Amino acid sequence: MKHFPYTLSKEVEKAIKAGKAIVALETTIISHGMPYPQNFNTALEVERIIKSNGSTPATIGIIQGEIKIGMSEEEIEYFSKSKNIHKVSRRDIPFILSTKKNGATTVAGTMILSDLAGIKLMATGGIGGVHRDANNSFDISADLQELTNTNVTVVCSGPKSILDIGLTLEYLETMGVPVIGYKSDFVPTFYSRKSKYEVDYNFDQPKEIAQSIAMKDNLSLKGGVLVCNPIPERFSIQSSVIETAIESAMEKATEHNITGKKLTPFLLDQITKITKGSSLKSNVKLMLNNADLASKIAISLNKISL
Ligand code: PSU
Numbered sequence: 001m002k003h004f005p006y007t008l009s010k011e012v013e014k015a016i017k018a019g020k021a022i023v024a025l026e027t028t029i030i031s032h033g034m035p036y037p038q039n040f041n042t043a044l045e046v047e048r049i050i051k052s053n054g055s056t057p058a059t060i061g062i063i064q065g066e067i068k069i070g071m072s073e074e075e076i077e078y079f080s081k082s083k084n085i086h087k088v089s090r091r092d093i094p095f096i097l098s099t100k101k102n103g104a105t106t107v108a109g110t111m112i113l114s115d116l117a118g119i120k121l122m123a124t125g126g127i128g129g130v131h132r133d134a135n136n137s138f139d140i141s142a143d144l145q146e147l148t149n150t151n152v153t154v155v156c157s158g159p160k161s162i163l164d165i166g167l168t169l170e171y172l173e174t175m176g177v178p179v180i181g182y183k184s185d186f187v188p189t190f191y192s193r194k195s196k197y198e199v200d201y202n203f204d205q206p207k208e209i210a211q212s213i214a215m216k217d218n219l220s221l222k223g224g225v226l227v228c229n230p231i232p233e234r235f236s237i238q239s240s241v242i243e244t245a246i247e248s249a250m251e252k253a254t255e256h257n258i259t260g261k262k263l264t265p266f267l268l269d270q271i272t273k274i275t276k277g278s279s280l281k282s283n284v285k286l287m288l289n290n291a292d293l294a295s296k297i298a299i300s301l302n303k304i305s306l
């Protein structure tokens with residue numbers, strides 16, 4: 001057992017004691033992935049969906065150097081509005097804690113803190129991955145490395161379309177991370193339902209996904225599972241439309257010399273502007289859809305491990 005101190009919200013504490021299913025949620029998507037007020041409304045709606053399925057949401061972040069497993073509405077509102085929240089991945093965690101700062105956790109950061117608290121599953125929009133010009137920039141999201149190390153399942157809508165999907169999948173294969181499609185033979189790409197790349201396994205039932213996660217845990221196989229849940233058809237964006245937006249966003253990033261952890265938030269923001277808000281709407285809808293699936297898998301998984 002690890003004993004690093006973290007603070008559980010009352011709700012999460014109750015759920016742990018009662019052995020209820022819990023779904024962890026990241027906060028980078030709130031503080032760096034969407035503008036206000038869409039970020040705030042989405043974060044609350046995500047929690048409502050998870051609760052309505054009988055699971056307990058745990059929004060995770062760091063407030064003044066304190067790890068919060070489960071944040072209050074006021075805290076989420078603060079994370080939605082403040083410009084003073086660091087984007088926290090694996091390497092940042094100790095420093096944000098030691099300097100008592102505020103941190104919004106990425107997928108990688110959230111996986112680490114979920115694992116600390118014994119939470120097995122999290123939901124996000126799209127995971128980070130290998131960026132398109134990675135052969136020059138070396139830009140590969142720490143999310144991928146975390147999936148090889150930490151036993152937390154991540155439910156997403158695939159790697160974000162701003163990435164090189166093929167290289168991201170090669171990386172995951174090398175590192176032994178299973179890529180599961182929910183009702184899909186192909187890897188979705190965040191704004192679009194489909195890519196030319198096949199998933200490793202396609203499952204139609206949350207229960208089947210839970211069974212394979214439980215099997216991995218029984219074997220003590222280290223690392224996470226990536227569950228890819230395609231964006232609902234009516235909110236998806238044609239890849240030719242989104243491609244044009246991504247290309248001009250990337251040109252602007254190069255022009256302004258945006259690199260490192262600033263790149264993903266910059267691209268998402270630019271794409272929202274170019275598509276006049278339609279990419280943001282898609283991002284919101286896919287996030288809600290992922291919360292729904294994650295909470296169903298969490299409930300099945302909880303039954304198996306009882
Ligand atoms: N999904 C979204 N919006 C986001 C993210 C995911 O719909 O903003 C965040 C996640 O926190 C993910 C991060 O871990 O983007 C990836 O950032 P980077 O490429 O710098 O690793």
Ligand code: MN
Nearest residue numbers: 139140141260
């Ligand atoms: Mn990066």
